[in-house]
Amino acid sequence: MKILEDNIRAIPDFPKKGIIFRDITPLLANPNSFKATIDALCELAIKSDCNKIVAIESRGFLFGSAMAYKLSMPLVIVRKPGKLPWKKLREEYSLEYGTDAIEIHEDSITTSDKVVIVDDLLATGGTAHACANLIRKAGGSVSSFIFVVELEGLGGRETLSEPVQSLIRYKEE
Amino acid sequence: MKILEDNIRAIPDFPKKGIIFRDITPLLANPNSFKATIDALCELAIKSDCNKIVAIESRGFLFGSAMAYKLSMPLVIVRKPGKLPWKKLREEYSLEYGTDAIEIHEDSITTSDKVVIVDDLLATGGTAHACANLIRKAGGSVSSFIFVVELEGLGGRETLSEPVQSLIRYKEE
Secondary structure, eight states: OHHHHTTOEEEETOSSTTOEEEEOHHHHHOHHHHHHHHHHHHHHHHHSOOSEEEEETTHHHHHHHHHHHHHTOOEEEEBOTTOOOSSEEEEEEEOSSSEEEEEEEGGGOOTTOEEEEEEEEESSOHHHHHHHHHHHHTTOEEEEEEEEEEEETSSHHHHOSSOEEEEEEEEOO | OHHHHTTOEEEETOSSTTOEEEEOHHHHHOHHHHHHHHHHHHHHHHHSOOSEEEEETTHHHHHHHHHHHHHTOOEEEEBOTTOOOSSEEEEEEEOSSSEEEEEEEGGGOOTTOEEEEEEEEESSOHHHHHHHHHHHHTTOEEEEEEEEEEEETSSHHHHOSSOEEEEEEEEOO
């Protein structure tokens, strides 16, 4: 989608040397590109057999929220450790150095739920994979993963068991 | 709004003893209450003389995103330190112990901008106040603050110079 390409800014050497960061703030700031993005993400969600939108903190919130609103679907949030106040499940995952974790409220997923997991970016897939594990721990199933941006060549798509869909792809060397 | 009250869960002693946490995850999970919330927030934004929605990380993203989508208005994000990749402005503010900071992209606000600042919760108003300072530093002006939940009695409303609107208020002792 050209309107997406035109509104994603490539920033070299962020957060560290050699990385090209794909900055979505221009996309958010342009109502036409934001609408085109949300509408395209919603089309992908409609084609998935799903009944809930799961958004990953925190840039996933920027897309999952408007999708849930447009589709009139329940919105479930997956957060960084210590943020959710109720009974929760936790999943750890590896980073380049060390580990991180995400959490979900136990009561946010039931055994009949089929969810789409939404985030802004697919890179190595660590967080998305952990998120899918959380959904399964909670008793639900994952219909698909939906991303705005996919960085190809980092193994993200291969890490994930369920279908992966993305609106725009960049080849990482 | 009764549908909001019914879908905000009071959790005692989170994040620490004596605090009643107002959990908005049931509100997100119920499409009717989420729609009612977003529609009511949008009505408040329409009544403000504004041309941009500014959402504060990260729960502000959950509301600002759907508002920007519905209103076809630009969405600007204010983030925790180190997250934004481009040229940015920074504002520090005091916490109970120590300080924190938020950042905004320099180019996200122009001198003709009048914004509404959106977040889920107004407590002491520290973050919202810092956010307004950031908008002014960037050259814009603040039309109003819009919150889903306001905790009265913590001085938040008094801390802020511009009009404050909220959908639901709780009296804190």
